[in-house]
Amino acid sequence: MKLVFNYLVFPGFLFSAVVGLFSGWFDRKLTARIQWRKGPPWYQNFLDILKLFSKEVIIPTQAKFTFFISPFVGLCAVVIVSTMLGRVLLDPSESFIGDLIVLVYLLVIPAIALILGASSSGNPLAAVGASREMKLILGYELPFILSILTLIIKTGAIKLEAILNHQMVYGSHIASFSGVIAFLVTLLCIQAKLGAVPFDISEAEQEIMAGTLIEYSGPLLALFKLTRAILLYIMPLFLTILFIGKDISFKFLFLKYIGLITLIILLKNTNPRLKIEQAIKFFWGPVSFLACVSVILALRGW
Amino acid sequence: MLFNFYPLFKLDRLSGFISLFIGLFSLLTIIYSFKFMQGRKRILQYYFSIILTAVFSVGAVLANHLILLLVFWGFLGLTLYLLINIDIEETANLTGKKTFIIVGGSDCLLLLGIAIIYYLTGTFQMDKIKISLTTDYRLLNTLAYLCLAVASFAKAGAMPVHSWIPDCAKDALVPVVAYLPASLDKLLGIYLLTRISLDLFVMSKTMNLFLMLIGAFTILAAVMMALVQHNAKRLLGYHAVSQVGYMVLGIGTGSSLGIAGGLFHMLNNAIYKSCLFLTSGNVEYKIKTTDLDKLGGLSKAVPITYISCLVASLSISGVPPFNGFFSKWMIYQGLIQTVGSTQYIAYKVIVFLCLVAAMFGSALTLASFMKLLHSVFLGQVSTANHELSNKTEEVSFLMWFPCLVLAGICVIFGVFARQVPLKYFILPSLPKFLSTSNFLGFWSAGLATFLIILGLILGILIFSLFKISFRRDSLFLGSETKGVLETKVSGTEFYNTIKELGFLRIIYTKAEKGFFDIYEQGKTLIFGIGRFFQFLHNGILPTYLVWCLLGMLVFFVLVF
Numbered sequence: 001m002k003l004v005f006n007y008l009v010f011p012g013f014l015f016s017a018v019v020g021l022f023s024g025w026f027d028r029k030l031t032a033r034i035q036w037r038k039g040p041p042w043y044q045n046f047l048d049i050l051k052l053f054s055k056e057v058i059i060p061t062q063a064k065f066t067f068f069i070s071p072f073v074g075l076c077a078v079v080i081v082s083t084m085l086g087r088v089l090l091d092p093s094e095s096f097i098g099d100l101i102v103l104v105y106l107l108v109i110p111a112i113a114l115i116l117g118a119s120s121s122g123n124p125l126a127a128v129g130a131s132r133e134m135k136l137i138l139g140y141e142l143p144f145i146l147s148i149l150t151l152i153i154k155t156g157a158i159k160l161e162a163i164l165n166h167q168m169v170y171g172s173h174i175a176s177f178s179g180v181i182a183f184l185v186t187l188l189c190i191q192a193k194l195g196a197v198p199f200d201i202s203e204a205e206q207e208i209m210a211g212t213l214i215e216y217s218g219p220l221l222a223l224f225k226l227t228r229a230i231l232l233y234i235m236p237l238f239l240t241i242l243f244i245g246k247d248i249s250f251k252f253l254f255l256k257y258i259g260l261i262t263l264i265i266l267l268k269n270t271n272p273r274l275k276i277e278q279a280i281k282f283f284w285g286p287v288s289f290l291a292c293v294s295v296i297l298a299l300r301g302w
Numbered sequence: 303m304l305f306n307f308y309p310l311f312k313l314d315r316l317s318g319f320i321s322l323f324i325g326l327f328s329l330l331t332i333i334y335s336f337k338f339m340q341g342r343k344r345i346l347q348y349y350f351s352i353i354l355t356a357v358f359s360v361g362a363v364l365a366n367h368l369i370l371l372l373v374f375w376g377f378l379g380l381t382l383y384l385l386i387n388i389d390i391e392e393t394a395n396l397t398g399k400k401t402f403i404i405v406g407g408s409d410c411l412l413l414l415g416i417a418i419i420y421y422l423t424g425t426f427q428m429d430k431i432k433i434s435l436t437t438d439y440r441l442l443n444t445l446a447y448l449c450l451a452v453a454s455f456a457k458a459g460a461m462p463v464h465s466w467i468p469d470c471a472k473d474a475l476v477p478v479v480a481y482l483p484a485s486l487d488k489l490l491g492i493y494l495l496t497r498i499s500l501d502l503f504v505m506s507k508t509m510n511l512f513l514m515l516i517g518a519f520t521i522l523a524a525v526m527m528a529l530v531q532h533n534a535k536r537l538l539g540y541h542a543v544s545q546v547g548y549m550v551l552g553i554g555t556g557s558s559l560g561i562a563g564g565l566f567h568m569l570n571n572a573i574y575k576s577c578l579f580l581t582s583g584n585v586e587y588k589i590k591t592t593d594l595d596k597l598g599g600l601s602k603a604v605p606i607t608y609i610s611c612l613v614a615s616l617s618i619s620g621v622p623p624f625n626g627f628f629s630k631w632m633i634y635q636g637l638i639q640t641v642g643s644t645q646y647i648a649y650k651v652i653v654f655l656c657l658v659a660a661m662f663g664s665a666l667t668l669a670s671f672m673k674l675l676h677s678v679f680l681g682q683v684s685t686a687n688h689e690l691s692n693k694t695e696e697v698s699f700l701m702w703f704p705c706l707v708l709a710g711i712c713v714i715f716g717v718f719a720r721q722v723p724l725k726y727f728i729l730p731s732l733p734k735f736l737s738t739s740n741f742l743g744f745w746s747a748g749l750a751t752f753l754i755i756l757g758l759i760l761g762i763l764i765f766s767l768f769k770i771s772f773r774r775d776s777l778f779l780g781s782e783t784k785g786v787l788e789t790k791v792s793g794t795e796f797y798n799t800i801k802e803l804g805f806l807r808i809i810y811t812k813a814e815k816g817f818f819d820i821y822e823q824g825k826t827l828i829f830g831i832g833r834f835f836q837f838l839h840n841g842i843l844p845t846y847l848v849w850c851l852l853g854m855l856v857f858f859v860l861v862f
Contacts, residue, residue, distance in 0.1 A: 007753050008760075056771040062683060064602055066612075069758070076757035080750055098635050104661075105622050105631075108668065112621065115672050119680040122599060123777045127681055131796040134672050138800070141665040145658055153654070158638055215777065219770050223761075277799045284803075295654070299647065 011086025013079045020229030021045040023261055027232070030265050045229070052222035060215050062122035070120070071216070071223035074113030078230045081106050085237055088160045089248055095161035103160075103238070104148065107193065110227050111137055114202075114212050121215035129211020132276045133202035136192055139283035140199075144189040146291035147182035151242055153298040154178070164245050172246040178297035183243045185291045187260075190235045191267055192279070195228070198271040199279055236260040309427055312366035316496065316731035320489050321360045323569065327576060328356040330704040331481040334580055337700040338477055338587060348388050352481065355381045359486055363493055368416045368426040371494075375412060375453070378490070379405040382482055386474040397473040400821050401466040408456030408463060415449030418442060419502070428502065435506040447509065450498045458491025459483065460550050461520040464543040465819040468527075471539025476583030479535070484542055484579050485572035492549045492568040499553055500561070500732070507644070511652060513554025514637075518656040520547030521663035526806075527813060528670045529797050534582045534592040537674060538575070541618065544663065545571045551656060552633040557643065558732070560636020566728050567629035570715060574614040574626065577708035581611040584697045584705065585678060594674070599683030606696050608679045610705035615675055617712045619668035623751045625716035625723075630664060673796045717751045 006012055024045045032039030059067060081103060087094040115133050118126040152158050154173060155166040163173075173179035192199040203211050216224060240256045241248075274282065313321075332352060339345055355378065362374035382405060386398035416426070422442065423431050433443050456463040467483050499505055499513075521544050528540035549571070552564020584607045585600065586592050601608040617624035620631075637657045641650050696702055715723045801810055816822035838849075 003749070003753075004756070007756070013757075053768065053770075056773055058773050058775045060777050061774055062599060062602070062777075065605075066601065066680065072758050072761045073754070075761075076754045079757060080753055083753075098631055101631055101634055101661075102622060105620060105627060108665075109621060112616075112668070112672070116675065116680070119672075119676040120601065121777070122680070122682050124682060127676065130672070130676065134669050134796065135799060138665055138669050142658075142662050145661045149654055149658060152638065156642065158634070219765065219768075277803070280799065280803065299651065 006087060007079065007083050011090070012083040015086070016079065016082040016230045016233050017226055020226070020231070020233035021049065023232045024229050026258075026261065027265050027268075030262065031269055034266075034269050049222050049225060052225065053219050055218035057218040057220055058215075060121045060123065063120050063215070066116055066120040067215075068220070070113040070117030071220045071227070074110040074117075075223050075227045075230075077106050077109035077113070078227050078234065082230055082234045082237075085160075085234055085241065088164070089237075089241070089253070092161040092164050095159050098158050099160055100148065100152075100158040100163070104144070107238075108137065108141075110231065111193075113227075114224070117216070118212035118214075123215050125209055126212055126214050129202045129214070133212055135276050135280060136199060136201060139280040140189040140192040140287075143185045143283055143287040143291040146288060146295055147185040147189070148242075150178050150182040150291070150294045150298045153295065160241060163242060164248065167245045172244045174243045176297075177302040178294040179243060181290050181294035181297065183239070185287055185294065186239060186242065187263065187267075188283075188287055190239060191264060192283070194231055194235060194264070196264065196268045198267075198274045200273055201276050201279060232261070236264065308366075310367050310370060311361075311364045312429060313364055314731070316493070317363045319569075319727040319731060320363050320493050322727075323489060323572065324356060324359045324363065324486060327481060327485045327572065328352065330576070330580075330707060331477050333700055334480070334583070334704045335477045337698045338475075338583060342388075343390060344388050347384065351381045351384045351388075355385070355482065355486065359490060362490060366428045368419065368428060371428075372409070372412055372416055375457075375490075376406075376409050378457075379409055382487075385478045385482060386470060388478065389473065389475050391473065394473045397466070397469045401470055404463055404466045404821055405456055408453045411449040412453035415446045415453070418446035418449070422446065428497070431502045432504065433502060434504040435509055436504065443503070444509070447498065447503050450502075451495060451513075454491045454494035454498070455516070455546075455550075456491075457487050457494065458546045458549070459487065459543045460491075460516055460546045461523060461543065462818075462820050464520070464524065464546075465816075465821050467543050468536050468539035471542065471579070472533055472536040476535070476579055476586060479539075480576040480579035480583065483539070484575040488542075488546065488549075488568055488572050488575070491546070492553070492564070495550065495553055496561070496565060505556055507556075507649070510554050510556045510640075511649065514551055514653065514656045517547045517549070517551030517554055518659035520544065520550065522547075522659050522666075523818075525663050525666040525670065526809075529666060529673075530801050530810060531670075532594050534585070534594055534597070534674060534678060535579070537594075537670060538578050538582060541578075541667065541670070542571075542575055544667065545575065545618065547663070548630060548633055548660060551660060552629075552636060555633070555636040555640045555653075557636045557639035559632050559639055562724070562728050562732055563629050563632025563636050565731070566632060566719075566723065567626075569723060569727065570617065570625040570629050570712070573708050573711050573715070574617040577610055577614040577705055577712065578618070580701075580705045580708070581607050581614070582678075584701055587701065588697055594677040597678045598681045599679070601679040604679075604696055604702075606702045606706060610702070610709035611679065612675065613709040613712050615671040617716065619671050620664045621668070623716050623748075623754075625712050625719065628716055628719040630660070633660065669797070676796070717748050721748075 008014065022042070022045075025040065025042055028044065029039040084099065084103065084106075088099075111133060115130045118130040118133075151163060151173060154176075155162050157163075167173060174183050195203060203213065213221065213224060236257050239260055240253065244256055332349070335348070335352070339348060342348075358374045358377045358381065362371055362378060365371040365374060379402065383398050383402040386394055386401055388394075419431060419433065420426060422433060425431065433446065435443050435447060452463065455461075459467040470483055471479050503509075524540050524544035524547065528537050528544060531537035531540060545567070549564045549568045552560045552562075552567055555561065555564075582592055584604060585597065588604065589597060589600070591597070613624065617626040620627045634657060637653055637660070641653050644650060644653075800806065812818065838845075
């Protein structure tokens with residue numbers, strides 16, 4: 001019963017959705033200020049979601065079951081991730097062997113849901129978006145795995161509890177040479193996972209009209225938006241646990257979170273969109289190289 | 303006991319569960335064939351070979367005598383050849399020949415390995431053999447191990463002796479492919495590898511390293527090839543190779559979790575791979591092609607096939623909570639354990655490389671299955687099968703039922719991994735290696751599934767409570783009304799950017815020319831030798847006389 005509460009209310013669905021929507025508002029506000037605009041009020045994102053829920057769903061003629069179920073599956077997967085992360089933060093002994101791998105794999109599910117949903121709609125623009133999304137996953141997955149490997153080498157286990165404990169004893173991972181490189185690499189991968197500029201290639205509103213999301217409307221679209229919002233909350237949290245988890249008291253956690261999300265928003269606002277082949281080359285080239293360097297440094301014990 | 307075959311045959315937990323699954327796959331394949339083979343030629347030969355294959359496979363698995371194992375192994379090669387040749391197309395015959403040469407060649411190595419083992423130990427009885435790779439007679443021991451390992455690689459399809467599998471997948475009949483290369487050969491090959499690595503030999507670190515490298519290389523190379531295929535069956539064939547990499551990697555780790563993971567992956571792979579082949583067979587039966595460029599939007603026409611294929615695809619890509627994820631996760635854990643047990647930094651580096659290859663290979667697998675799903679079942683309806691894909695018309699019960707059963711097993715083995723397959727099949731077969739303490743604090747797939755299902759139910763409840771209205775409408779294409787719908791985005795174009803990327807382009811061009819195919823290379827070599835002798839035999843008498851004279855001279859020089 002406690003688990004169901006954890007899953008649905010805190011730190012699962014309800015909590016992470018609220019935090020995620022606030023982060024979304026923070027993103028919009030900061031972006032507006034950077035562009036010298038006023039920006040929306042704090043409740044804007046909630047209104048957007050509510051409005052979408054009051055609309056009807058338009059289903060393309062060819063689409064069926066997959067089109068309908070995909071947004072739900074994606075949302076459930078991120079909620080499970082947020083529950084796992086939240087429970088570990090509240091009580092590190094909730095962690096289990098290899099949960100890091102489970103998290104990495106669960107975090108791919110939203111993207112899979114997006115791809116399957118898009119390609120089931122039968123829209124050619126959605127298909128273009130889906131193919132780009134998949135290629136982007138291929139791109140960032142390699143450096144992402146390598147930077148996680150850095151952590152495995154440093155702590156000797158693939159368990160969140162071990163990673164947190166190691167940082168409590170020896171200081172945050174970011175405070176080492178290998179750690180700081182791996183942190184930067186992971187930050188870039190997270191930017192891509194969030195589908196934020198410069199890696200919003202699969203949506204590319206001006207080019208393929210929201211690509212993967214083109215056929216989605218009403219509540220189904222709202223579910224995807226919620227998924228995105230929760231991702232915006234859990235990815236920085238994940239990064240915090242992995243690299244700057246020395247002190248996880250609420251105050252520091254909050255500050256770190258705000259800092260990371262500001263970093264992500266700034267990256268987003270100061271870069272143009274890449275082409276997909278540029279993004280793949282970027283991730284498989286310089287970023288993977290950096291990740292390899294961090295792995296080697298970690299093996300040397302730096 | 304009335305029939306006691308003990309010194310010749312032996313039933314232990316490992317051979318027991320493998321025989322069980324051989325039986326299951328045989329049954330499902332035969333059910334499937336009732337409809338699929340209807341109205342084809344050489345039906346008698348087909349069923350005869352299928353049943354013989356099942357018998358010989360069980361024989362090979364239960365054999366406790368190396369010569370018996372060899373005999374059964376040889377017969378399996380023969381039935382494989384016969385089964386591929388059922389199809390009367392010429393390409394099938396060529397593929398049959400290729401398969402027979404590669405598998406038969408590896409049987410010779412098996413014979414050599416067995417001979418060496420007899421020389422070393424003086425017995426053929428498998429449960430009495432225990433050869434160490436770390437102590438004296440190292441070279442000979444290693445040679446014996448390698449011979450047996452290559453035989454198992456050729457059967458299972460690990461690189462570099464893999465090249466018969468993609469060809470066979472494309473040219474042979476679907477039930478044959480689903481039965482032999484996809485499931486039975488995996489079970490047999492990995493069974494032999496496990497048997498020799500755990501029971502017949504005591505592994506050394508170097509040999510473990512060798513296995514892991516072969517595994518990691520197989521995973522990556524084969525999946526990269528799969529990514530750019532244009533034919534559904536050939537794509538699946540490359541995956542049949544790639545997945546072997548995980549099993550070899552798992553067994554190569556030498557740690558208890560890794561070996562259990564490798565065995566579990568073997569079982570899982572046999573299940574989802576034969577499911578995938580059977581679904582591709584359904585599509586072929588219905589549309590008469592498996593060319594990805596010509597398919598599309600079939601999910602409406604064949605819903606059950608689609609669901610089975612979706613489940614199997616997600617399993618093979620290692621998406622939690624399906625079975626493929628669980629076994630991969632165990633293999634990763636095994637790799638980490640191996641790292642912890644060694645001091646050498648170079649060894650650690652290689653194990654980490656293998657880990658990265660395995661994890662990244664999993665992402666690539668996902669990518670190529672997204673392509674498969676998109677271009678066969680989802681995506682735009684292709685013009686060729688337009689009238690077919692608009693109404694729901696599932697293939698015959700006999701054909702979708704095996705797919706559905708296999709997909710169901712995928713879900714059960716994933717969600718209840720600890721309660722069913724690990725508890726009854728995998729762990730009891732490795733008694734020496736495992737204590738339950740290794741398995742505390744597993745990830746509970748059942749719980750996660752429960753949560754996902756709970757979420758789905760709540761979501762659907764909310765949808766029905768809020769009375770959300772639905773409307774069907776045509777596709778939205780912005781303001782571009784013309785030309786967009788005609789330009790079909792086929793899944794085969796998904797990864798063209800990757801194919802064109804720098805040095806990958808060179809490798810892909812080479813690979814398409816068969817540069818990495820051991821069969822093609824061997825063919826060139828043998829024809830080269832043949833051409834040399836052809837050159838010598840020019841049919842002119844003086845030339846032969848000169849050769850005779852030279853030979854005599856050499857003879858005299860040597861004798862006197």
